[in-house]
Amino acid sequence: MNENDQHLNPLAGMSPGEAFAHCLTDEGLAWLRSLLDSGRYALRAPEEAALLTVAWLLRDGDTRAAWELVEELLPSAGEVRFAPHPCDLPSPDAGAVHRRTVGEAAALLSRRKANPAVEAQREALAVWRPFEDELLVHRLRADAHSAPWRADGAALLTRYRSLAAAHTRCTRHLDPRSNASVLRRALEEDVAGRELPPREAGLVRRAVTAAAAKRGRNRQPDRPTHHELTALVLRRLSAFPSDRGVPDVEPLIAPVSVGEAGESGLPAGTAIPAPVVAVVAGTHDAQLGVLLSRGTIPSAEVLAEVAPQLLITHTAQGYADGSLRTLMAAMHRARRGNLYWWDAEQHARLTASPWVRALGHRNPDPRTTARAALRTLGELTLRYFPGAGLPNLLVLMLSRLAAPAELPVPFLAEPFADSYSGAVSKDLPMAARTAAELLHGTVYEPYYGIDYAEVRDLAIAQDPDGIAKLCAVRAGRAGRPLASDPAVIEQTKILTTFNLALLVRYGGVAPQAGWGSLARGAFTAATRPGATAKRSACAWRQLLFFLSLCRAEDQASVLAWIDAQAGRLPARSAARVALPLAGLRLAAA
Structure with missing residues (x-):
């Protein structure tokens, strides 16, 4: 869009104060309402949502709230821009997330050098x-x-x-x-x-x-290099705003068109290389479940990077009006700083801004949205990565969500003890107690030989050192520190389920497909060819946890399925799970 086109951008060339005054005229308010309807605007900073909020309140009939907001903004109107920027493309869907922005994808591709x-x-x-x-x-x-x-x-x-x-x-x-x-x-x-x-x-x-x-051999049509095709994709990306994702990535990764062939000299129909496609696919702006099902988010670690956007989508979805959902989502996405390192205080400051407060009862309950985001994050992690432990970045995000969700427990993050002082995390007793109360009397307890009554007593006594010593004894490493001994750390994860029990008890996580489905997924991960011993052990631990939460008939069905699958495994994989499987049968008997 041409910024100097007064019809498309009536604020072109205006100072912040002039733009503020114009937006409060009949013409300016009509323009703001048209932006609300079309969604064709961009917010480069959260405060640029303010005048759109005024227009929305006036349209909703809340004249008093609208003009009170104007009065509050007026002292800063000469220095701060409160107006949006018109944009050729509509704002992203309020429920959409992306792995990387167009600008981030372009930067990644630009760093690739010719071979x-x-x-x-x-x-x-x-x-x-x-x-x-x-x-x-x-x-x-x-x-x-x-x-x-x-x-x-x-x-x-x-x-x-x-x-x-x-x-x-x-x-x-x-x-x-x-x-x-x-x-x-x-x-x-x-x-x-x-x-x-x-x-x-x-x-x-x-x-x-x-x-x-x-002569005459190797005379295939000259194939363009990855570098040349990357340059073509960069030209395609340049048509989109750099600070957001793309709702449809197919045109960006399509083979070279006839028109592009004429302009670039590249052969028409040439496919874009897979490594370039993978980078661009990360810009896809869609529902989180869609990105997970398509493999755009391939691991729990990548999911943790996208997780901060989840609270934005849940917050925006809490607004009844569609244009207001879009506006609030755009405002949250425009906040300054690194979106990946979201924290509750930053979110609280944003929701306390004058233009958000002016919406009054229309604002969603922050506790409800935080709990919904936490539950969704937990359920999607378990559904798509049932055999993977929770990565530390994801645990930190869950802990940050727990504060606005007003949950009474922090999630347990590594390291479990200070590497210098040896002081054990104060979060360990709560995690251990939750696991003890959830798993006492289940197959998990006899399989791992845990006395959860003893664990619960140590947790109630708020004795993190006692729990750490118990883990060291269980690992056969009595006297070894929790901070650095891998075997003791693994026993701590077994004892506490490494946040799985907390997700169920306090996060309200309940998989739609049932715990049996997750148990099957964990077994598949544990027996996957090429899986390391560490990953197999993690997947097996998750399998035991999911199996323990199954109803009796579902548990029997899963065990029968596991026996059938084990009989079809390659010899090496079958040998690797033979002993754990025998222990599982014994514990479930």
């Missing part, structure tokens, strides 16, 4: 192979050694020197043993009028035979 080996090969095929063919054709001409033949030969030698100066990636033509070098040296002698020595004449005959045999 020197590939470029050298392309130069050999595009420059030096055709020149070698010209040398051969010239050598085989019927008028060899005539004056015109020598003149053409001199021109070939001149062009060789130009090519050698301009194309330096491929150096094969400098090899004195190559066919091209032999033919070129012979041509230099012929042009100078000197007769070739017998040995050199023999080399020329052999070079002609070899070059003629190869």
